Amino acid sequence: MSTILTNTQTIQKQITQAAARAGRDPDEITLIAITKTWPADVVTAVYRAGIHHVGENRVEEFVPKQAEVTAEFGADSGLVWHFVGSLQSRKTDEVADYADAFHALDRLKIARRLSQRLVENGRVLPCFVQVNISGEDSKFGLAASNWEADKQQRQQLLNSVRQMAQLPRLDLMGLMTMAPWQVEEAIIRRVFRRTRALRDWLQAELPDLDLSQLSMGMTDDFLIAVEEGATHVRIGRALFGEREK
Numbered sequence: 001m002s003t004i005l006t007n008t009q010t011i012q013k014q015i016t017q018a019a020a021r022a023g024r025d026p027d028e029i030t031l032i033a034i035t036k037t038w039p040a041d042v043v044t045a046v047y048r049a050g051i052h053h054v055g056e057n058r059v060e061e062f063v064p065k066q067a068e069v070t071a072e073f074g075a076d077s078g079l080v081w082h083f084v085g086s087l088q089s090r091k092t093d094e095v096a097d098y099a100d101a102f103h104a105l106d107r108l109k110i111a112r113r114l115s116q117r118l119v120e121n122g123r124v125l126p127c128f129v130q131v132n133i134s135g136e137d138s139k140f141g142l143a144a145s146n147w148e149a150d151k152q153q154r155q156q157l158l159n160s161v162r163q164m165a166q167l168p169r170l171d172l173m174g175l176m177t178m179a180p181w182q183v184e185e186a187i188i189r190r191v192f193r194r195t196r197a198l199r200d201w202l203q204a205e206l207p208d209l210d211l212s213q214l215s216m217g218m219t220d221d222f223l224i225a226v227e228e229g230a231t232h233v234r235i236g237r238a239l240f241g242e243r244e245k
């Protein structure tokens with residue numbers, strides 16, 4: 001518990017400093033504690049440390065954990081639950097029912113299913129469209145590895161985002177991306193910078209939307225992400241240590 005508090009304070013200070021380096025207001029950056037694999041009392045601890053945004057990546061883990069925490073703090077605790085993992089179509093109902101934001105929207109089929117359920121349950125779901133800028137096969141997201149040069153890829157991205165935006169009760173916030181693992185800083189920085197440039201282009205093409213948010217940056221690269229414009233950083237290990245699974 002005291003480690004979580006200390007780590008939280010360290011990370012928040014680092015975010016503030018990175019924001020200052022980039023001439024940004026640190027208040028526009030949301031720290032999301034990624035509590036996947038950790039039990040509900042870790043969520044309780046981050047909440048007490050003052051972080052009110054938590055993130056999970058597996059439906060089977062997220063739903064019972066949220067229920068446990070809600071039983072302790074009540075439904076109006078102010079805790080915001082982000083679902084950050086890639087989603088299979090048969091799990092869309094749970095995310096539509098229980099998540100407060102979704103960071104991995106990468107297929108029209110998923111968007112349609114979420115929207116359908118949201119119409120039924122009366123909720124609105126803020127969503128980030130995940131883009132695969134690095135081009136790695138292991139990464140999820142709409143193909144965007146060559147969007148600057150490849151007109152067809154760019155057009156496809158635009159069409160997908162436009163169609164997603166037209167679906168009822170999905171509230172598109174901006175883009176999400178993941179940088180490659182363990183590569184040099186310049187490569188990571190370029191992925192974030194290109195994601196932001198893609199967002200700027202989409203925003204110009206779709207002026208009726210508000211795509212101002214960028215979900216990018218994890219334990220190993222969140223400071224670079226903040227310097228390059230991230231509004232949401234998703235941090236697990238720097239808060240809680242290494243995961244066992």
Ligand SMILES: *Cc1c(COP(=O)(O)O)cnc(C)c1O
Pocket residue numbers: 034036057084085218219220234235236237238
């Ligand atoms: C696990 C995970 C994170 C957090 O990763 P850390 O390296 O522990 O900070 C962030 N985003 C997503 C999508 C994840 O699955």
